[in-house]
Amino acid sequence: xxxxxxxxxxxxxxxxxxxxxxxxxxxxxxxxxxxxxxxxxxxxxxxxxxxxxxxxxxxxxxxxxxxxxxxxxxxxxxxxxxxxxxxxxxxxxxxxxxxxxxxxxxxxxxxxxxxxxxxxxxxxxxxxxxxxxxxxxxxxxxxxxxxxxxxxxxxxxxxxxxxxxxxxxxxxxxxxxxxxxxxxxxxxxxxxxxxxxxxxxxxxxxxxxxxxxxxxxxxx
Numbered sequence: 001x002x003x004x005x006x007x008x009x010x011x012x013x014x015x016x017x018x019x020x021x022x023x024x025x026x027x028x029x030x031x032x033x034x035x036x037x038x039x040x041x042x043x044x045x046x047x048x049x050x051x052x053x054x055x056x057x058x059x060x061x062x063x064x065x066x067x068x069x070x071x072x073x074x075x076x077x078x079x080x081x082x083x084x085x086x087x088x089x090x091x092x093x094x095x096x097x098x099x100x101x102x103x104x105x106x107x108x109x110x111x112x113x114x115x116x117x118x119x120x121x122x123x124x125x126x127x128x129x130x131x132x133x134x135x136x137x138x139x140x141x142x143x144x145x146x147x148x149x150x151x152x153x154x155x156x157x158x159x160x161x162x163x164x165x166x167x168x169x170x171x172x173x174x175x176x177x178x179x180x181x182x183x184x185x186x187x188x189x190x191x192x193x194x195x196x197x198x199x200x201x202x203x204x205x206x207x208x209x210x211x212x213x214x215x216x217x218x219x220x
Contacts, residue, residue: 028075057084144167145168175200180198
């Protein structure tokens with residue numbers, strides 16, 4: 001095999017690997033979203049979780065998933081994480097669905113989340129643009145938003161909540177661009193980690209839209 005044939009073979013193998021990661025990521029993502037919808041439905045009439053319980057549970061599952069991402073147990077913790085998230089937001093969705101205009105708010109937030117995700121993902125897949133330059137922005141944004149979350153746990157300020165919602169939307173949109181770009185350019189080969197990253201981004205966008213729509217409709 002000459003150098004040209006070897007380069008072609010390597011290129012084909014790389015393309016197959018990328019397609020496999022993309023397929024597995026979107027398949028697992030759709031399954032976890034469906035599972036979250038089930039657990040959210042089951043918990044609509046359940047008591048609201050304490051913010052501390054929710055944060056500890058969510059980050060505990062995230063840590064376990066990252067630690068086990070290269071083993072079959074990573075799938076179990078992935079569904080544990082997404083199921084827990086669904087259960088945690090179920091009471092809020094139940095409250096909204098029982099209130100005036102609540103179902104419209106939930107539907108609009110779902111539609112907006114889907115539009116943003118498919119629009120951003122489609123842009124990366126169609127353009128094949130490398131968004132690795134967003135790494136620094138994402139790292140800085142993560143620290144800023146974490147600090148805002150901690151502050152909001154002690155001081156309930158409506159303006160801060162709205163600013164956080166807008167911030168999370170921009171941050172999560174950047175993460176979707178970056179993660180999709182990493183997959184198609186070979187920077188991410190673990191579909192479990194890719195799924196978790198995209199799921200968290202979708203959750204952040206959905207919750208941010210919910211909070212913004214609730215605030216502007218007077219239901220917040």
